[in-house]
């Protein structure tokens with residue numbers, strides 16, 4: 055890895071980059087660089103050549119154009135909470151840190167849209183829209199820290215995807231500087247478009263196309279009422295069956311979440327959430343909408359749940375109670391840190407019908423390998439989040455855990471699902487891409503990549519297998535999780 | 544329009560591959576219910592390569608339908624009516640109100656032209672319900688992008704890219720869609736307004752309201768808003784009651800029969816006469832008002848506003864009036880796509896001119912088998 059002494063080739067060019075920015079926007083001292091060495095997938099680390107901190111759209115454009123001319127790789131970075139190594143720097147490249155690009159440029163209550171800079175924090179959009187009775191629907195658990203730019207790059211999800219979709223379903227348009235240096239506008243302020251949906255293609259491109267400069271998002275009216283039910287079951291199977299029953303009933307809940315015994319144990323230890331004692335699984339179902347509608351639908355839901363063999367049913371009586379139900383769920387991931395010094399969060403999708411089978415298979419793998427796995431998942435959309443527990447101090451434990459994680463992904467592919475529902479491919483899952491997609495499809499994706507980025511300078515080494523990954527180091531919580539600022543979905 | 548062009552109709556995928564390999568240029572079509580999106584040598588004067596029209600209507604049928612997954616997979620040539628019926632039997636539907644269903648639209652044409660109706664407002668459009676696609680490229684390769692599950696973020700989102708691709712980025716042969724449970728009842732309320740400004744203001748308030756309306760459309764000529772509420776009947780009635788209370792006597796709930804007729808006329812684009820040129824224009828409430836102003840005195844241009852202001856349909860009664868539309872859209876920085884009409888180009892108004900659009904076309908179609916999307920350069 056080049057250091058500040060042996061940056062022989064790019065050094066004069068780097069001087070030129072430095073000259074483009076005032077001192078407070080350009081950093082190449084090791085102390086500064088260290089802070090950007092990894093993201094929330096702390097297993098991987100790499101030290102970039104320099105950090106550029108744009109304060110305007112033009113700053114971003116000139117940084118990217120400099121990279122294009124000099125063929126220096128760059129990685130755009132929001133808050134660095136990617137769980138798949140998406141914002142991991144490239145050792146011979148620069149990081150474009152977008153935190154200061156944090157303005158909401160406009161908010162139009164009449165057309166219910168907002169135009170934001172990429173560094174705006176997800177939750178800030180809903181805060182700004184609140185006084186108009188509106189909110190921004192995509193709600194990753196990291197929403198108090200992650201950025202809209204990062205959400206766009208990863209097409210991030212959350213607990214409400216079945217009904218409302220993911221980030222890309224709420225992004226109407228964007229302005230971006232591509233890796234070629236071209237500045238383009240895709241989509242616009244309307245819900246509808248004509249011509250190919252380029253905006254949709256850009257969402258989820260994991261930083262491989264360029265940098266989003268301005269993003270137009272859709273805002274929705276805030277649901278007036280919630281009806282939140284926590285249901286305890288003696289078996290995971292029964293919880294899974296209950297999900298099927300809810301789906302078959304014709305109801306469309308905003309959220310359908312399941313946690314297994316180990317995840318409940320962790321949440322209980324961390325936040326004393328008071329989930330039903332002795333539950334092998336809990337299910338959270340949440341309806342939302344106008345009060346008249348919820349009044350009708352809750353009768354239907356409560357009737358239905360009463361027939362699912364539950365041994366405990368708790369209905370949230372007020373918004374405080376609702377939050378306390380969600381607290382256990384929202385804290386589950388970081389809470390698992392109490393059960394084990396290290397863990398891997400996996401993210402895969404199976405057809406909802408096969409959830410039971412998938413969980414049984416995970417349990418079997420766990421037994422065979424002696425590795426404990428806690429399960430938390432978005433049951434409504436078949437999105438599994440197995441948490442694979444291990445102790446990084448034991449030699450070989452990380453590798454074994456990685457192996458188990460890999461087997462789970464292969465299972466998802468074999469069941470006709472996906473290797474990622476919301477955390478992206480990044481560096482973590484790139485070797486699984488050719489297992490999910492056949493050669494012609496992979497070739498096409500590579501051609502698309504080259505169309506946007508002929509010199510492969512935008513976030514190289516991610517999504518596609520090829521380059522050697524940086525060395526595996528340690529696993530653990532994101533620094534912000536350790537500080538209790540965020541928890542994982 | 545001139546007489547019907549010659550259309551090839553492969554009955555197997557191998558046939559289709561042979562046709563693609565055997566022609567210098569091809570343009571896939573469905574039932575041509577939106578002929579403006581596939582102008583061809585017989586009804587267009589130049590500007591285009593002369594592609595062979597390949598209709599996928601013989602490659603049709605549902606492949607897999609799993610109601611409990613909220614997904615189905617079907618061949619691109621399947622008529623949307625067939626899908627609607629199959630879903631209905633299980634109390635499910637495509638919430639974006641696909642267009643021209645009775646006219647015979649196919650799934651492929653619906654995706655290629657991005658044809659969504661009033662229901663687009665509540666849960667999203669074609670892009671939001673398409674999960675996976677099987678696509679044949681000009682060099683005969685079969686691409687399978689997306690995944691047949693309701694949530695997936697692996698790889699580039701090619702299913703989104705092909706929404707609106709107008710058959711210019713590959714031949715789509717199969718889709719997986721997400722579906723939703725049908726609301727148990729629907730109620731339609733109409734509100735008469737004094738001016739477009741007043742209508743827009745009311746619609747905007749309603750769109751942000753706690754009611755979570757299912758659709759908001761506006762009959763421009765009659766200055767009448769139509770709100771659709773969907774859900775259990777008792778709650779629809781209460782919400783409708785509240786809307787009536789707030790509309791100081793200018794509103795009423797319309798009968799099921801009348802409302803069916805109304806929403807069908809929007810869906811089938813039959814709110815205008817069959818001879819009109821029909822153009823889709825993505826708008827905002829502000830740009831709609833500008834358009835309405837510009838065409839206020841032009842009796843040759845009718846308008847219908849859909850999706851709470853996001854979609855303006857223009858119905859143009861004469862070819863010369865098309866020139867006015869072209870000019871006005873350009874001046875307002877708006878762009879339109881011709882769905883129906885004897886025209887030379889699909890595009891009206893502002894044109895895109897980005898290098899990346901061309902690079903994407905090349906990446907998708909390295910054999911340059913399909914006509915270009917933006918042929919005006």
Ligand SMILES: Cc1cc2nc3c(=O)[nH]c(=O)nc-3n(C[C@H](O)[C@H](O)[C@H](O)COP(=O)(O)OP(=O)(O)OC[C@H]3O[C@@H](n4cnc5c(N)ncnc54)[C@H](O)[C@@H]3O)c2cc1C
Nearest residue numbers: 132133134135136140172195201203204207211261266543
């Ligand atoms: C505790 C915790 C909980 C989480 N919960 C969820 C969850 O519930 N659902 C979910 O989906 N994810 C979740 N995540 C993952 C993560 O928060 C999301 O992927 C998020 O979108 C990343 O945002 P960020 O600002 O941190 O982006 P970063 O990590 O900084 O960057 C992510 C990717 O985006 C690219 N990028 C950033 N900005 C831009 C831009 N302007 N233009 C182009 N590319 C850009 C980067 O290059 C990188 O590839 C969680 C993470 C943590 C640590």
